[in-house]
Amino acid sequence: MIFSWLGTGDYDVAREVLQRGVAAVFLIAFLSAADQFPALLGEHGLLPVPRFLQLAYARKQPTVFRWHYSDRMLRLIAWAGVAVSASLVAGLPQRIEPWLTTVLFLLLWLAYLSIVNVGQTFYGFGWESLLCEAGFTVAWLGSSTTATPLTTLFLTRWLVFRLEFGAGMIKMRGGPEWRDLTALYYHHETQPMPGPLSRQAHLLPKWFHRSEVVGNHFAQLVCPFFLFAPQPIASIAAAVMIVTQLWLIVTGNFAWLNWITVVLLFSGISDGVWHTVTPSWAWPVAAHTASTGGIPLWYAVPVLLASALLVYLSWWPTRNLLARRQLMNASFNRWHLVNAYGAFGSVTKRRDEIVIEGTDDPAGQSGWRAYEFHGKPGDPARVPRWFAPYHLRLDWLMWFLALGAEGGGWFDMLLVRLLQADRPTLRLLRVDPFAGRPPAFVRARVYRYRFAPRAEKRETGLVWIREDRGLLVPPVGARAAR
Structure with missing residues (x-):
């Protein structure tokens, strides 16, 4: 039939x-x-x-x-x-x-x-x-x-x-x-x-x-x-x-x-x-x-x-x-079929970025160098790259963390893995400033980023202009991480 x-x-x-x-x-x-x-x-x-x-x-x-x-x-x-x-x-x-x-x-x-x-x-x-x-x-x-x-x-x-x-x-x-x-x-x-x-x-x-x-x-x-x-x-x-x-x-x-x-x-x-x-x-x-x-x-x-x-x-x-209180990106069953979708119900007006730094100074006083991610902004002179449709999951969660989202334990563990120079973790990053060696200390700073206007870019050569907003995580060493 x-x-x-x-x-x-x-x-x-x-x-x-x-x-x-x-x-x-x-x-x-x-x-x-x-x-x-x-x-x-x-x-x-x-x-x-x-x-x-x-x-x-x-x-x-x-x-x-x-x-x-x-x-x-x-x-x-x-x-x-x-x-x-x-x-x-x-x-x-x-x-x-x-x-x-x-x-x-x-x-x-x-x-x-x-x-x-x-x-x-x-x-x-x-x-x-x-x-x-x-x-x-x-x-x-x-x-x-x-x-x-x-x-x-x-x-x-x-x-x-x-x-x-x-x-x-x-x-x-x-x-x-x-x-x-x-x-x-x-x-x-x-x-x-x-x-x-x-x-x-x-x-x-x-x-x-x-x-x-x-x-x-x-x-x-x-x-x-x-x-x-x-x-x-x-x-x-x-x-x-x-x-x-x-x-x-x-x-x-x-x-x-x-x-x-x-x-x-x-x-x-x-x-x-x-x-x-x-x-x-x-x-x-x-x-x-x-x-x-x-x-x-x-x-x-x-x-x-x-x-x-x-x-x-x-x-x-x-x-x-x-519904007046519409859910965004919600699944109504465990099989993820016929879901609710949506994005950017509100738009962030300012961009804060968390920059993770390390130093091999035993006293933790100087020589701080930044770990660089593949997708999220870090180096102010670096032009952002295209990665989609590939999904850089760690980079995305760093953006949410800068908005005030809970780390859920993963960010603390990320710092521990950097202190251990964990190779699988370092492979998620674009730049390891210590070339595979464990640092003495790591810390996390918050910077406010904005795109450089045309005149400012011509003058400085920078894509981003950033302002230091202070420490998110003070220096932590391997002993404290343990």
């Missing part, structure tokens, strides 16, 4: 982009886990998973690590995730029966869910839940041997709607800077991890920044509704939202948040519109042979059951969208 009504041949390009794009983000996420997880959360990490798993709360989470954790096991899962993701990026499983593509995406979802659910504060970002939900949803898009399930396309657009409209409503309910159109006076300078063009964006005239806010409100509060309109209106709405996401990619470093949003927005772009505005070489190979024969019963039934599950779970985030 063929479910011809469930499938469509008008979104084969969209399916290719969705499956390969989400798989590419999974690949980056698993690479990040293999590279950073052991030092941050491993057996000897800053927040060790074995200690976390002793909590009753942790033992209730769906994760393969609830029975056993080891750094070796984590790396095996992460590299297996990289391999599976790479095969999907290449489009190989999509050429076979749809069950294979579905099974592989569900395995990626479960593997990454296992990591997220023991990742504690280092994995407490909204885009972790977004990747889990996206992986589960696109698992039901079938393969090139079937038509594209309409219910899955609709639910992918529903995911984008919650992501964008939720973020828009968080802003309208948040700080007054979003309502008086001044938020972008500050954001490019104070965002968690600026990029190489953030300073240029910050120095644009204020009328342009007000226009940015208006454009943001239009993209997040108006366009999401038109994703459900007939074509080509849905494609136009998706294109407008893609443009706004590309601007965020160019001017910042928000891990894979903007990248995966662009991918998911292709659920609103039909093949007809895509073929009209692009040359044939831009069409994914598998989409050249669109399959319009419907969906077999044996695959249609699980697709409909999964769709029904996502519809059922939509009650809680829908209610949250309408």
